[in-house]
Structure formats: structure tokens, C-alpha cells
Amino acid sequence: MEIRVLAFAGLRELLEGPERDLELPTGARVRDAWAALAQRWPALDDLRASTRVARNGRIATFDDALADGDELALLPPVGGG
Amino acid sequence: MFRVVREPIKPRELERIARAGDGGVVTFLGIVRARADDGRAVTGLSYEAFEPMAVSVFESIAGEVRDRFGDVATAIVHRVGELAVGEISVAVLATALHRGTAFEGCRYAIDQLKARAPIWKKEHYAGGASEWKANA
Numbered sequence: 520m521e522i523r524v525l526a527f528a529g530l531r532e533l534l535e536g537p538e539r540d541l542e543l544p545t546g547a548r549v550r551d552a553w554a555a556l557a558q559r560w561p562a563l564d565d566l567r568a569s570t571r572v573a574r575n576g577r578i579a580t581f582d583d584a585l586a587d588g589d590e591l592a593l594l595p596p597v598g599g600g
Numbered sequence: 601m602f603r604v605v606r607e608p609i610k611p612r613e614l615e616r617i618a619r620a621g622d623g624g625v626v627t628f629l630g631i632v633r634a635r636a637d638d639g640r641a642v643t644g645l646s647y648e649a650f651e652p653m654a655v656s657v658f659e660s661i662a663g664e665v666r667d668r669f670g671d672v673a674t675a676i677v678h679r680v681g682e683l684a685v686g687e688i689s690v691a692v693l694a695t696a697l698h699r700g701t702a703f704e705g706c707r708y709a710i711d712q713l714k715a716r717a718p719i720w721k722k723e724h725y726a727g728g729a730s731e732w733k734a735n736a
Binding site: 525527528529531573576592594595596597598599600 | 630647648649650652653654656678689690710713714715716717718719720721722732733734735
């Protein structure tokens with residue numbers, strides 16, 4: 520299956536762009552998507568504890584299952600206001 | 601009124617949400633400061649947002665304001681893009697029958713926005729360095 524990863528702020532800079540398409544095996548969970556990205560960008564390893572994720576616009580967990588066509592947003596610590 | 605905008609915020613436009621009978625309107629404006637918390641001179645800020653989710657967080661916060669404080673209407677507008685020192689980054693307005701609930705609702709809304717809204721800020725310093733800054 521294929522998902523779309525959205526990255527913001529420092530994570531967007533790290534991933535060298537706001538969007539990445541990611542091919543994952545059926546049954547993959549959020550943590551598998553993170554691991555696939557961390558293989559290519561090892562600096563992600565240090566950022567997992569501070570990163571929240573949203574699946575299709577709603578806050579999710581690293582244990583949540585993914586489905587084909589999902590949009591997975593990677594949210595660093597926020598700084599609005 | 602829940603928006604993420606690129607153009608300068610006109611805070612008085614938020615007053616449109618006031619209802620006939622409201623007796624208290626409280627507006628909070630966040631302004632780009634000339635100095636960072638560590639004292640460094642700031643030349644400007646870049647903001648970015650996950651826009652659809654930010655707007656839905658604003659709507660959720662407004663619902664929580666009603667649940668907690670009663671009949672308060674809330675408007676939230678946050679700007680993104682490049683902002684200069686002195687410009688408005690965010691406007692939060694709460695309007696209610698009396699000032700007490702309007703003050704409480706406005707305070708709750710901006711505090712929750714800073715904690716939860718998917719919006720990010722990069723500080724640009726004199727000399728050319730820059731850094732993403734999370735809220736404390």
C-alpha cells in the first residue's frame with residue numbers, strides 16, 4: 520500500500536520537502552512508516568519521542584494501523600501563538 | 601470565525617461574531633517580539649501550519665470554551681508566512697454577556713491554541729541564524 524507523509528517545520532526541512540509518498544507492506548502501522556523514514560533519515564531516531572502523528576487529520580498513535588491512501592502527518596512540538 | 605491566513609490580521613474584523621446582547625468583548629493579540637526569550641535580537645518570524653487540522657483545533661477549542669464558561673462565542677485567526685517585528689501573529693476574541701466569562705474564555709482559548717494547534721514558529725536572528733522554537 521502507499522501512504523502520503525506530510526512533514527512540518529524542522530521535520531519538513533529534515534525530510535527535504537513537505538510531502539513524501541511511502542510504499543509499505545499491507546498491515547503496516549504508524550511505527551513502521553516511521554521506521555521506513557528513519558532508515559533513510561537516521562536523524563529521525565532522536566525525534567520520535569517529541570513527535571506527534573496525525574492520521575487523516577486526527578491525532579493518532581504509533582501503534583495505529585495504516586490503510587492504503589492514508590495521509591500521515593508528522594507534527595513536531597508546536598510553537599503557535 | 602476560525603482561520604489560518606497569509607495576509608495581515610485585521611483584529612477588528614473578529615468583532616463581527618459579537619451577538620446582540622453581548623456586553624463584554626475581549627481580544628487577545630499576539631505580537632512578534634523584537635527579542636527572543638534568551639535575549640537575542642529577532643528580525644522576524646516564519647510561521648507554518650497544518651491548516652485543515654489547525655482550523656479544526658480552533659473549532660474544538662471554541663466548543664470547550666462554551667462547555668466550560670457558558671455562552672461565549674470565540675473567534676480565532678492565526679497568520680502564517682513571514683512576519684516582521686510588531687506584526688500580529690494571532691488574534692483571539694471572546695464575546696459574552698458579561699466581561700468575566702469573556703476574559704476567561706479568551707484566556708483559555710489562547711492557552712489551548714499555544715499548547716495544541718499544529719502551528720510552528722521559526723525565529724530569525726540578527727546575523728542570519730534561525731531556529732524552530734516550541735512553546736514552553
